[in-house]
Amino acid sequence: MSNNPNTSMPLKQVLECLKGAANLPFDQAVPVPAALNHSRAFLQHESEKIFTQEWICVCREDEVSKSGDFITHEIAEVPVIVVCQKNGKVSAFVNACAHRFACLVPREKGSAKKFTCRYHGWTYDNAGQLIGAPNMEMKSGFDKSQHRLRPLQLDIWEGFVYVSLAEKPSTRLNDVLAPFQESVVGRYDMAGYQTLIRETMVWNANWKNLIENFTESYHVPVAHGKTFAQHNKPLEDYICGEDSHYYGYHRAPQPLETGPGAAHPNNHRLKGEWRRMMIDFCIYPCHLVTLMPDYLWYITVQPAGTDQMRATWGVAFPPEVLEDIAPDRLESWLEEFKGYIDVANDEDKILVEALHSGSRSPILPTGTYHPIERNLWQFNNYLAKKCCG
């Protein structure tokens, strides 16, 4: 057993550190206490207070838009399946058979008219109803209608599908995200973007290290020489958004009115400076998006222990951008685009893993934030609200 206080710190002490950090005003704020990303006790606590309560992004609605389309995910060790029913409605279930709970659908995505359990052949329709149970007529009184997949709460915001493990989630996304939707992202029509790339990666870091990394652009000029730094946005142009317990964002305009990062001439939704505006945001706790006039890149992050995380990401494009790509060029165009994001991910992976390995040290200086790292302090405040109450 490790004697490292960051790993073995009792929960009460971790929460005191978190509260202390969150109580400081931003101009005096310091980075998140190291124990938060290493403590085994806090890992369990955040699972109970955050991942079993909050809305967790699973995919985009257009990834499950046809009857039978499904995507599987995991939230706080609950295997989840999101599936489009015959009537076009997207529903979520626990991905475990109602007989003796074998994982029902092992694939990450696909399309199926029905789901048959590999174990004893129980079969479910896309609404989670049991429609076949071999030889169960041998059990007197067995009633198929009493055995169905366990449904989960599902919500959709701006084309993203979220699932909550809570029986009665405490918020509705369209309510709590309304200010952000109305004043910032609504003008882009994200729901109209078409999702064409989906990948999953595993990094050796705490899930919060990726949230930290994604929600500050201070590192971009130093670390993203092969990708995002090529836009040459001066740090002075970045604006951090208002404080909120539901989301955090910062934004900056690309210098050029045309080319990558700018709106296509046929984009009539965006006006003025918004035609070249990049927005990086996080819908708390773990849904990250870089929103551009010509594409969006989203990530949903899951903890896999204190020192490992799993990140599923996707890229979607607005219709006017795709209309310009000849069908026979689409595959190679997408491959090239994916290559760009792969390089950016490689640039970030070293940093995110370095954040985790460096902060493992029981002896550290105090640290501080750059003014455009306000989103990190906002996230710490969110964590304190959810975990210290």
Ligand code: FES
């Ligand atoms: S566990 Fe699925 S049919 Fe038995």
Ligand SMILES: [Fe+2]
């Ligand atoms: Fe980055």
